[in-house]
Amino acid sequence: MWRLVLLVILACASTAHAHRGSAKYVVVERTSEGASIDVELEVVDAAMELGLGEDAPASAVLARGDDLGALLARGITIGDGAVACTAGAGAPSEVEGEDGPPRLALTIDYACPEAAGDLVLRDDTIFPTDAQHEAFVRIRFAGDTDAHVLRAGRQDVALGEPPSTVSLLGRFLVEGVLHLVTGYDHLLFLLSLVLTAGGLALREGMRVALRDVAIVVTAFTLGHSVTLIAAALGVIVLPSRLVESVIAASIAVVALLNVWRPDERRSMPWLALGFGLVHGFGFSGVLAELGLPAQARVLSLLAFNVGIELAQLAFVAVMLSPLAWLAGKPGYRTWIVRGGSIAIALLALVWLVERATAP
Template sequence: MKRLLTLLPALLLLLLALRAGAHELRPAYLQIEQRTGQEFAVSWRVPARGDLRLSLNVRFDQGVTPLGPPVGRIANGYYTETWSILHESDLAGVSVTIDGLQNTMTDALAHIRWRDGREQLQRLLPDRPQFVVDRKASSGQIATTYLVLGIEHILLGLDHLLFVLALVLLVRSWKPLVATITAFTLAHSITLAAAVLGFVSVPQAPVEAVIALSIVFVASEILQRRRGRDSLAIRKPWLVAFGFGLLHGLGFAGALTEIGVPQHAIPLALALFNIGVEAGQLAFIAAVAAVFVLLQRLPPVQQWQLRTGQSVVTVASWPLAYLVGGLAAWWLLDRTLSMLI
């Protein structure tokens, strides 16, 4: 029974990691910006792995004239195409379709900016791969779009989720956990806002490497606690969560900065993206807690706990710490080498 309890959470986490890599879920991004009265610059970015990219393409209706072929390149996990188009009526009434989107599990965000300050924001889904350019984005549309983007970003960000899981395993009891997660939330909210508003600018590559390092550190502290040792992270986990939360906020900001926000609604988009991140984070913590509660209610597990006096969380903490720390150590090595090569 003890072997089952130690292996089951680790296997579940490994399956989660494999599943996350099995399908491409990162969003695509279309940006259209007016240069002159009739000319627009187009940038189309789709997820890529190595030299392969998702087969997604932008298609305008017949009223749009391209000015030369697109220029494409692959960098930082995305394939990006740029080109220019002409339209005699400010793109009003133009139909835009993302061909191939219906065959994926991802979505796409379209952001159009005019020289007079107007902006349109549209989120496209596999069952709705088309939209018509016709209006300025409403506050409700912006709020919904960035709330969903925030939820998606945290739930698809395996490194952020593993850091939260490591905090749960390190703290264990509810009151200190609430304080720790609150500190983490406050910290990454501060740096997220500072980066999006332009007060802080940090290259993403070292930030991603240090995020991996933060997971390795907390995983090692879980093992130190199991061995009965003491440290600052064990005594004051909220302080460590706050410090590393500042770095995780810069990671969130990198994703949001790449997507962009409507200039007329920066506070709204920023606030809803952050709320979405927190909603996804709380949902993940609730799911982790539910798994352990369900395990503890199984009759064989209850009998084993009465006989040994050990909880499921205590027994599962060390294999999960090794698995989480091992994955993070690999990311740290990979991200560090990527900066050096």
């Protein structure tokens, strides 16, 4: 059993970069002729779509600007299901001064037949070659906005009326759940925090272990909620490279503490609180990409945070009972606690180097 658990830890750790797949940003506005969209995509994605290779510079992609515009105009369609709108793309340009990978921007205008019904945008670009690709779509109405994330297999969005508040809250709650579930580094940090709780359950009982874990999770919640809200509202903004690097370092620190002192639990709430402040900036990244709707800004932010908490509590609840059971088996401390923590720490250190040195 311990071998299976260790393999699960390693498999989860090895995919921790997966939720950092490429992203595209689409802003949609309805016009008298139909619609207009502003598209931003990463240079590497544009280069791959054009067959230039992932190392092609922005200058090489811009030299093929007409081809890129035509490709996006064909791949991002707007229509009513029966009739497609006619698309015309402008020239691409580099996006200056943005945090993260270099991006290109261009505008596509759509002329739709007068008889067209309810319009739907569909994005078929990049998804076939990058299953982790996400398209963050923001739809502007008069005084209102709507926000969606398109993922492989769910690549359509209706361009209808402004959404209801209930619809927005449900959508942001789900996005909060998905962000934690696909944020493997956040999950591994939580696992590192509770990995030694199985031994506590064996020594002092499940009730004591549950109380201990509840305190740790509450401390983590307090920490990341403060910075998530502050970052999402624009009060404090930190460079993503710094945030992601410190998140990786936080995993390594807690994992190495488990190796050094596997029975130490008193410091866990403080570590959870302190590093939770940094993880909150990581959680806020998806909100910055998605954009909080103007008509329900605070409520959408709270719904996103609640979604994170629900996923977090579910993860901890699922992990605690197996850890308590494993604590009574030979090799728990050696293979599960120390072995698992060493594996997590090594992967975290690799991520730290990758993130700190990323261009």
